[in-house]
Amino acid sequence: MKTLGYAAQSADSPLTPFAFERRALRPNDVAMEVLYTGICHTDLHQARNDWGWSKYPIVPGHGIVGRVTGVGHEVTRYKVGDHVAVGCMVDSCQQCDQCRRGEEQLCRKGNTQTYNDRDRITCEPTYGGYSKHLVVREEFALRVPDGLDLSKTAPLLCAGITTYSPLRTWNVGPGSRVGVVGLGGLGHMAVKLAAGLGADVTVMSRSRDKEADALALGADRLLVSSDAAAMAEAANGFDLIIDTVPVKHDINPYLPLLDVDGTLVLVGQVGPLAEPSTVPLLLGRRRIAGSPIGGIAETQEMLDFCARKNILPDCEMIRMDEINGAFERLERADVRYRFVIDMASLSAPADA
Ligand SMILES: [Zn+2]
Numbered sequence: 001m002k003t004l005g006y007a008a009q010s011a012d013s014p015l016t017p018f019a020f021e022r023r024a025l026r027p028n029d030v031a032m033e034v035l036y037t038g039i040c041h042t043d044l045h046q047a048r049n050d051w052g053w054s055k056y057p058i059v060p061g062h063g064i065v066g067r068v069t070g071v072g073h074e075v076t077r078y079k080v081g082d083h084v085a086v087g088c089m090v091d092s093c094q095q096c097d098q099c100r101r102g103e104e105q106l107c108r109k110g111n112t113q114t115y116n117d118r119d120r121i122t123c124e125p126t127y128g129g130y131s132k133h134l135v136v137r138e139e140f141a142l143r144v145p146d147g148l149d150l151s152k153t154a155p156l157l158c159a160g161i162t163t164y165s166p167l168r169t170w171n172v173g174p175g176s177r178v179g180v181v182g183l184g185g186l187g188h189m190a191v192k193l194a195a196g197l198g199a200d201v202t203v204m205s206r207s208r209d210k211e212a213d214a215l216a217l218g219a220d221r222l223l224v225s226s227d228a229a230a231m232a233e234a235a236n237g238f239d240l241i242i243d244t245v246p247v248k249h250d251i252n253p254y255l256p257l258l259d260v261d262g263t264l265v266l267v268g269q270v271g272p273l274a275e276p277s278t279v280p281l282l283l284g285r286r287r288i289a290g291s292p293i294g295g296i297a298e299t300q301e302m303l304d305f306c307a308r309k310n311i312l313p314d315c316e317m318i319r320m321d322e323i324n325g326a327f328e329r330l331e332r333a334d335v336r337y338r339f340v341i342d343m344a345s346l347s348a349p350a351d352a
């Protein structure tokens, strides 16, 4: 199937239109017309080869909402016309202990990423959601529950599950004391989801500038991390702190805020951190952890939870040809809180 997308051809080229083929349907494949795709900081990093493993051309996009246009003959879960979503992975081995537990993101053989990866069968490059069409095996398509606003659902597949998974891993519920560091795309979802689960939510920020936003998103308060007295008073007061800051930073100020057995979980920064002190870890039996996205079953649970609670990201809609400007704004953190591309703004080559 011929389709059209937007691709980076090298680390320093802007994204431009790119015509390519999607594979013919395998028996367990679902084909979809892409309706909306979220823009994530990862897209920018991969397009520019910031992590050193980009292979060009790259068609980014791993928060995808579409309408099913065709199904292979073994597909049982979906039919033409269904609304489906695809996140950061499109395949895994399906055999190992982690896959059997529904933790495909932790597959022992590595999951297959939605873009900048290789198909497990043909070794062809995977291309993401900055495109008109997508083909994916049915196990990695999620069902978009009725009632969820399709135009705002795409970021849930990345920022949503990345923050929902640690909340569930550490059993957050009514009475849990949750801190959120960083109030960007990930942080704003962490606040909404933690509040939706009934937790007491504190946003931690260097200044009071974001207080009104934090409260509007559902936080109970904002703690100013540069205020030494306020930080001392907040010591031992948190069960879980979700750190969404996407750049190298110092986590030491946050560790004493954790209660005994409390955990600070990193979901934003990929790479080195400023040196952490073990003193608060040893003395309080506190933990530092990391967490990637979630498994497929947990991602479906998150979508269903968001539909039930009417939790959606705050989005700004753009056209496909505005992508390079959006990347520049993303670099300056100038978006509240996630860009979504309206894929109807991109015409298929057959229509041109
Ligand atoms: Zn992402």
Ligand SMILES: [Zn+2]
Binding pocket: 092, 093, 094, 095, 096, 097, 098, 099, 106, 107, 108, 109, 110
């Ligand atoms: Zn596996």
